Amino acid sequence: MKRGVIIGTILLILIGGYFIFVKNEKIVNMPPKNEKIIVFGDSLVEGVGATTGYDLVSLIEQRTGRETINYGKSGNTTRDALERVDHAMAEKAGVVMIILGGNDVLKKIPKEETFQNLEHMIDSFQKNGSVVVLVGIRSGVVGDGRGDDYRDLAKRKGAVYVSDILQDVFGRREYMFDAVHPNDAGYAIIADRLVPIIADLFE
Numbered sequence: 001m002k003r004g005v006i007i008g009t010i011l012l013i014l015i016g017g018y019f020i021f022v023k024n025e026k027i028v029n030m031p032p033k034n035e036k037i038i039v040f041g042d043s044l045v046e047g048v049g050a051t052t053g054y055d056l057v058s059l060i061e062q063r064t065g066r067e068t069i070n071y072g073k074s075g076n077t078t079r080d081a082l083e084r085v086d087h088a089m090a091e092k093a094g095v096v097m098i099i100l101g102g103n104d105v106l107k108k109i110p111k112e113e114t115f116q117n118l119e120h121m122i123d124s125f126q127k128n129g130s131v132v133v134l135v136g137i138r139s140g141v142v143g144d145g146r147g148d149d150y151r152d153l154a155k156r157k158g159a160v161y162v163s164d165i166l167q168d169v170f171g172r173r174e175y176m177f178d179a180v181h182p183n184d185a186g187y188a189i190i191a192d193r194l195v196p197i198i199a200d201l202f203e
Contacts, residue, residue: 005072028158029131032094032201037068038130040081040088040121041099044165045072047187049177054184059191064198069093072147076116077103087123087129089128096125097194099165101146102180106184115149122157131201132159135194137166162197165190 012147026089035170038043039057047055047070053062061068071088073080098121104114122132123135147164154161166182168189169175175186182190 017020026158027131027160028126029129030201032131033129034092034094035066035202036091036093037064037066037095037198038071038088038091038093038095039068039097039099040071040084041097041135042076042081042103043074043181044102044190045070045099046074047072048074049183050187051184054146055189056187056190056194059187060195060198063191063195066198066202072099075101075103077107077109078114078121079104079109082117083121085124086152089124092128093130095133095198096130097135098122098125098197099135099137101150102137105146111146111149115153118153119157122153126157126159132157133162133197133201134159135162135165138163158202160197162194165193 037060039060045057048055050056050058055070057068057070057072069091071084073084076084081100098118100118100121101114104111118134122134125132134150134154136147151161151163153159169182169186172186175182175189177183177186
């Protein structure tokens with residue numbers, strides 16, 4: 001019983017710490033200009049491994065009640081995704097969530113280029129009036145140390161930062177469709193982490 005109380009207290013402190021960051025740091029374009037959300041990224045956004053209606057973007061839309069557009073493309077690196085930014089900007093979304101970087105490691109794109117590309121995306125979406133949420137990817141896909149790079153970039157650019165979205169999902173068979181992609185249960189865990197953060201942006 002005591003152990004459960006301690007764990008619960010720790011979780012509340014961690015969640016509270018995140019919300020303090022969102023509300024007290026200077027987040028560019030807050031509050032969002034409208035309720036439209038874009039999730040921009042690779043196969044994790046496209047929903048590889050999920051059954052119909054249980055991909056990440058569908059879960060976010062179902063749980064928030066806000067229009068959420070899937071701009072995921074399997075296999076995309078940050079280099080590839082740069083070519084799609086203008087198309088996504090035409091949606092004029094209030095919030096853009098970026099989930100990219102895993103394929104850069106797999107395809108050996110230099111870390112410096114990865115984060116330059118992410119910075120260019122953030123700049124573009126922010127100039128278009130969107131609040132940007134930068135989601136870190138590290139567990140098993142991206143080597144140690146990049147979590148700090150995601151966090152530092154988000155803080156420097158005035159974007160919301162979400163750490164290591166695959167933590168406790170990647171590598172656990174009950175949550176994985178294959179060696180890289182979550183299954184329905186895995187995407188549900190990721191949605192559980194992201195939905196409260198998105199909801200907080202609109203409060």
